[in-house]
Amino acid sequence: MMTKKEAAAEIRAAKVRLGLTWAGLAEAVGRPVSWTTAALLGQHPMSKDEAEAAAEVLELGPEVVVALQLQPMRGALETVVPTDPTIYRFYEVLQVYGPTIKELIHEQFGDGIMSAINFRLDVRREADPAGDRVVVTLDGKFLPYQW
Structure with a gap:
């Protein structure tokens, strides 16, 4: 099973490959841009309809749809003190x-x-x-x- 972190990496790559914006993805999903971006990066679970809408626009498969619906382990920083x-x-x-x-x-x-x-x-x-x-x-x- 694909993890939310793996799905987020595929989503970011597809977004760049297809020339999409977070705002455009939010419009396709039907949610605010900040919520949608956080969800696509693995910080919120999406409904099946939301996940399918995102995957369709991003041209990604069913494993991403499933990963987007998983309950997240919130907190995305790799270190306690962020380095980015x-x-x-x-x-x-x-x-x-x-x-x-x-x-x-x-x-x-x-x-x-x-x-x-x-x-x-x-x-x-x-x-x-x-x-x-x-x-x-x-x-x-x-x-x-x-x-």
Whole structure:
């Protein structure tokens, strides 16, 4: 049986080979681009219909369809401290701003956390005269601690 990691490698190769975009794949699957990208990279299970739609567009076989439906082992980093420069920048942001984010959440919402399960993600480009900006929105439901 193909693993989700193996399926993700085939998906990325097919995406490049066919000149597809994550946005185009999301449209074919009928889900948001950030969710679809995460699912195709192995971080969410897809329904049979979603997996079949993706595999059809990517021209991939039934073993990929099955792998996409498997329950994932979430967390895709190979090392505790990420070494990929793009991913490391987010690690660095949390090292510097993590305590601030925590303080502001507690001050504005009370004792609790931001959900990573009831969660939305958006990445977009914003034009700026000093150089285009990467805007990342992390949108999670507040979950109060219950004692």
